[in-house]
Amino acid sequence: MATIKVKQIKSKIGAPVDQKKTLLALGLHKISQIVEVEDTPSMRGMIRKVHHLVSVVE
Numbered sequence: 494m495a496t497i498k499v500k501q502i503k504s505k506i507g508a509p510v511d512q513k514k515t516l517l518a519l520g521l522h523k524i525s526q527i528v529e530v531e532d533t534p535s536m537r538g539m540i541r542k543v544h545h546l547v548s549v550v551e
Contacts, residue, residue: 495532498550499540500525508546515539516546 501521505513519539520528527550530536540547 496529497532497536497540498527498529500527500548500550501546502548503546505546508543512543512546515543519543519547521547 499519499521501516501524504524505516508516516522519530519536540549
């Protein structure tokens with residue numbers, strides 16, 4: 494299946510608890526960390542929820 498590379502670009506400090514948990518569910522712990530996740534509708538929804546904290550890397 495296809496994958497998406499997601500990079501955390503901003504800190505989760507000050508973000509609501511649900512957004513912090515979403516970052517952890519994506520596997521992101523530090524700024525500039527890149528993780529590769531499967532391209533599924535649920536993952537796309539999580540990325541959309543924290544779109545201001547992450548970017549999709551090609």
